Amino acid sequence: MATAKKEWAGGVGWIDYRHFYERHYGYLLRVAYRYCETYEDAVEVTQQGMLTVFRELKQMSIEYLSDENWVLDWMKQQVIVRCLEKSFVAAARAIDGSTADDAAGNSIRSQVAIxxxxxxxxxxxxxxxxxxxxxxxxxxxxxxxxxxxxxxxxxxxxxxxxxxxxxxxxxxxxxxxxxxxxxxxxxxx
Missing domain, CATH: 1.10.10.10 (Winged helix-like DNA-binding domain superfamily/Winged helix DNA-binding domain)
Structure with missing residues (x-):
């Protein structure tokens, strides 16, 4: 049986990303599905959110990561931000043909983060x-x-x-x- 690949994540220690992904993916997909227009959009934003989580996980302090409720809330926030970006950028395109994805996305991320x-x-x-x-x-x-x-x-x-x-x-x-x-x-x- 193949062993799962673990990666060093800064102050957190070793993380089994595959197990982490499998453990939380279904929950985050359900969150995304509540916001997105289609199942395919929900899958896309969930995966984008998980990529953000994996990138930022390495920089997290162990005190935050030891609180599972905080981690779930933070991951949920990452997925919600991606859903809002997708929804409002699509709406902006429909209204004025805008292609300013970055401006809309940065605005949403800053409002949620602040x-x-x-x-x-x-x-x-x-x-x-x-x-x-x-x-x-x-x-x-x-x-x-x-x-x-x-x-x-x-x-x-x-x-x-x-x-x-x-x-x-x-x-x-x-x-x-x-x-x-x-x-x-x-x-x-």
Missing amino acids: RQDERLPIEDLDALNDRHLIELLRRLPRNHRMAYNLIVIDRYPMKMVTGLMSIDRGTASALVSAAREQFRKWLGS
């Missing part, structure tokens, strides 16, 4: 890992889905979400309310 300390405590909603609920979420219009994902599920502060989506607070609240109302209709409650 405000990470403002995040509400992470609270993984296991129910949303259920395939049926994810499919219902994906049926929402794009902006409703983005607002609901960011505010309700991933618990980003309203101020950050309004900046990322370039909308005002009232619009963000209306999007979330409309999404909740749609869920009530679909779930019959």
Whole structure:
């Protein structure tokens, strides 16, 4: 039986990247699938996110990496950033034919990174890992889905979400309310 390749990751020690990838890929793919338009897009952004995680993992302090909840939240953030980049860059192209991927991506990354300390405590909603609920979420219009994902599920502060989506607070609240109302209709409650 072949042994897994381990690599030295700075202050962390030896990491089995294959095991790390296999352990977290499914969870991160489900996060990406909530945001992306297609399964293929979700796979792409999950892999981009994992590449970023592997690159930055080597520079992480052991004190952060020993906290599994922090690591999961950080990896989830990397995937969400890639999803937002893909979504908003695609929207910008559709509107004005823009090809300024880097400018939009850098803007999203800086907004998420700067405000990470403002995040509400992470609270993984296991129910949303259920395939049926994810499919219902994906049926929402794009902006409703983005607002609901960011505010309700991933618990980003309203101020950050309004900046990322370039909308005002009232619009963000209306999007979330409309999404909740749609869920009530679909779930019959």
